[in-house]
Amino acid sequence: MYSQDINGESSLPGKMTVLQTSTVLLLLSFSASSGNLSETLKARIIGGHEVQPYSIKYQASLQNEKGQHYCGGTLVDPQWVVSAAHCWKPSHLMTVVLSEHNLYVTEGFEQVFNVSKIHIHNYNYRTFNNDIMLIKLSEPAQLNAYVQPVQLPDENTLPVGGMCTVSGWGVTQVYSYTLSPVLRAVDVREIPYCNWYYWGRITSNMMCAGARIGGKDSCQGDSGGPLVCDGYFEGIVSWGIGCANSYFPGVYAKVRNYVPWINWVINSSP
Incomplete structure (x- = not known):
């Protein structure tokens, strides 16, 4: 299996085009005349609702060096979070927050972690193929009523359809x-x-x-x-x-x- 272990200032192969505002955006456009497809990296919930606080126990917030949310993530193991490869930053410029609900209020249940390792799975930034990143937290999360890993699918689970x-x-x-x-x-x-x-x-x-x-x-x-x-x-x-x-x-x-x-x-x- 191929895996890139990315730490410190190391960078992904090629150039990753990211507009670093309070969100991560990658904007391209489709032109019928040229045949070029432009993709907008997804990052917001449209047509949804506020969830009951701490009810999505596997949800993670990736935050930049200023403590600003820019991408989501998913806890899959007490010390590992999965996110998208296009959300990559050098590990020292990223923190991961679990048990977060309101980004602008310290509610007392947050668990904040530095990042010790980042693994990328042969990501192609042009096609977005293999858009997955595995993040190792600086220490294991404390699993409790607010923080729990998600269940990964396996060969015994039916493919998604509902x-x-x-x-x-x-x-x-x-x-x-x-x-x-x-x-x-x-x-x-x-x-x-x-x-x-x-x-x-x-x-x-x-x-x-x-x-x-x-x-x-x-x-x-x-x-x-x-x-x-x-x-x-x-x-x-x-x-x-x-x-x-x-x-x-x-x-x-x-x-x-x-x-x-x-x-x-x-x-x-x-």
Whole structure:
């Protein structure tokens, strides 16, 4: 299995185009004349609702050196969080917060961690294939009523096909750049055969979810966050065209393809 262990100032192969505001954005555009596809990295919850505080126990917030949220993540082990590779930063410029609800209020239940290691799985920043990053926390999280790892799918679980939940602190309105202060979630369905919508850009490591008529989606600020279906961690918020569009569902890294790699990294890490 291929894995890049990234620490300190090391950088990903090639150039990662990231607009570092309070959210992570990567904007491209589709031109019918040139045939170029432009993707907007997803990062907000559209059409959702505020969740009961601490009810999504696996949700993580990735924050920059100023303590500002910029991507989501998912706790899969007491000392490991999964996020999107396009959310990468040098480890010393990133902190991970668990048991977070309101980004702007210290509620007393937060667990804040530095990052000791980052693993990337052969990520292609041009196509977003393998958009997965595994983050080792500086120490194990304290598992309690507010913090618990998510359940990973395995060969004995049926592939996703029903209702799923995506969560995060991303913007709540299209064309907005203001993060939601509180954790929000929205229910979406897997949309099969979505390669038709995206002109063949969906690889076997991706899946689509949303609402066929639009109006429910992840967006700016939700990048790297979890898509959980029937209790299993099935997707990582990755990319798409716009947000909540009826013809362009959200695109997610397909977690079940990476479970052997996740387990291998966790079990082999010193």
